[in-house]
């Protein structure tokens with residue numbers, strides 16, 4: 001019977017961060033991944049935030065497959081055939097070391113996994129973990145779909161992503177609520193490097209991201225995004241599953257309409273579609289967070305709802321939770337302590353001290369506010385776009401009357417108390 | 432607007448585990464006679480679930496993107512049995 005100090009299930013950013021940190025401290029680690037290679041099951045926008053990775057692999061910039069560093073962020077509010085938005089570009093984002101990059105997850109995860117293996121982790125791919133092995137209430141190992149596929153460890157770290165089937169089967173938490181997860185679909189469109197650079201007005205290695213809300217989600221709570229890669233553009237849209245269920249709009253239809261929006265179409269024109277993907281994002285926030293550790297087990301990354309949906313951050317929370325879980329294990333092991341639920345509680349306090357819990361606590365009301373107030377995704381985008389059109393159309397009307405007209409259009413669609421209460425709700429949720 | 436999702440899926444790489452679908456409908460008669468909304472037939476991003484003319488729902492998992500949506504949105508009847516494919520099988524993203 002083979003036994004390890006630790007088994008890590010999953011080789012996404014959370015599992016890789018955990019396995020790397022554990023092995024570097026000298027622990028024996030087995031990591032199991034169901035994909036043919038790490039990354040082959042994984043989907044992201046994808047923006048990589050440097051800080052979380054830098055704390056694990058400081059020299060990552062010299063080796064990791066990075067696409068473009070981001071120098072400009074655009075935020076668009078879309079109506080059916082128009083958009084209003086802000087663009088922020090700064091040369092500060094062009095100073096090394098760069099703060100964030102676009103990546104392609106399948107390639108990035110493969111690279112990260114090679115680093116993990118170099119630390120001495122035994123990485124086994126093409127193997128699905130089917131169950132946790134329990135001894136009473138304690139997790140003592142995992143069962144896989146391989147012959148004689150039972151392996152044992154002092155602690156099992158569940159880095160198995162948003163669906164979190166293993167903890168669910170073990171009864172650690174119930175099925176996900178459709179109101180706590182978003183479904184995103186996206187495509188990657190290939191274009192010559194020069195086209196990407198001229199269309200977005202950037203030099204080699206520089207990139208632009210566009211985040212979008214508004215009519216593209218047809219009243220559902222969600223966002224769209226467009227990211228520039230080296231020789232391709234990633235375009236996608238995601239909405240809450242509860243809204244998809246209610247509205248019955250096929251996600252690929254949403255994406256196709258978005259690609260045909262007059263503000264977007266010219267940017268992606270001629271792009272050759274080479275992959276179509278779909279993935280869930282856990283967006284329930286702090287209120288939807290499951291139990292994150294117990295006797296012999298811990299949860300990291302998406303399977304623990306560690307995503308900051310407001311800021312589109314997930315991979316950095318995944319890597320940070322993976323690292324902090326590993327550090328908890330290392331400290332307990334050095335102190336000769338057992339991996340009991342009580343001892344593992346220090347994982348929770350490490351999280352509390354980090355940006356992870358602080359940010360999730362800050363935005364804990366956000367999902368609820370958006371669920372209860374769909375006007376943020378329909379009425380306001382329309383009003384804002386109309387306001388801009390009214391002000392910018394030179395038609396002989398005076399500006400004062402135009403302002404009055406805009407104000408009237410706002411109060412017509414939404415009463416003044418309604419407007420004020422929306423502003424208050426946003427302020428409360430973002431505070 | 433009409434979108435041919437099969438054309439999109441055609442760009443993807445799969446290693447299909449023939450004869451061993453990883454998702455199944457527990458009780459087809461629930462789909463046919465109790466579930467009026469049949470949301471899986473609209474929400475599945477790979478259009479694996481199809482509403483047949485006679486009220487039945489069919490499921491072919493070959494193009495599945497393994498997202499998990501169908502399992503989660505079937506919350507009125509919990510009529511979807513959902514596992515990951517065997518190790519190494521299923522969708523194989525090149526870019527992700």
Ligand SMILES: Cc1cc2nc3c(=O)[nH]c(=O)nc-3n(C[C@H](O)[C@H](O)[C@H](O)COP(=O)(O)OP(=O)(O)OC[C@H]3O[C@@H](n4cnc5c(N)ncnc54)[C@H](O)[C@@H]3O)c2cc1C
Nearest residue numbers: 010012013014034044045047129160161301302314315318
């Ligand atoms: C469309 C989209 C856009 C996003 N954009 C961003 C972004 O721009 N920036 C950002 O920071 N985050 C973004 N995120 C979120 C980010 O992708 C996730 O937060 C992150 O991938 C979570 O990492 P993880 O390691 O917890 O889970 P995952 O990356 O999902 O990894 C889980 C791993 O476990 C494996 N696995 C699962 N079950 C088993 C099993 N039973 N046996 C063996 N192996 C198993 C899987 O194959 C997978 O490799 C985005 C997500 C999506 C879907």
Ligand code: SF4
Nearest residue numbers: 462466469471505510
């Ligand atoms: S949602 Fe569930 S019960 Fe309804 S048709 Fe789909 S699988 Fe059947």
Ligand code: SF4
Nearest residue numbers: 475495496498499501
């Ligand atoms: S897991 Fe996703 S892609 Fe696969 S059948 Fe279910 S909804 Fe469709």
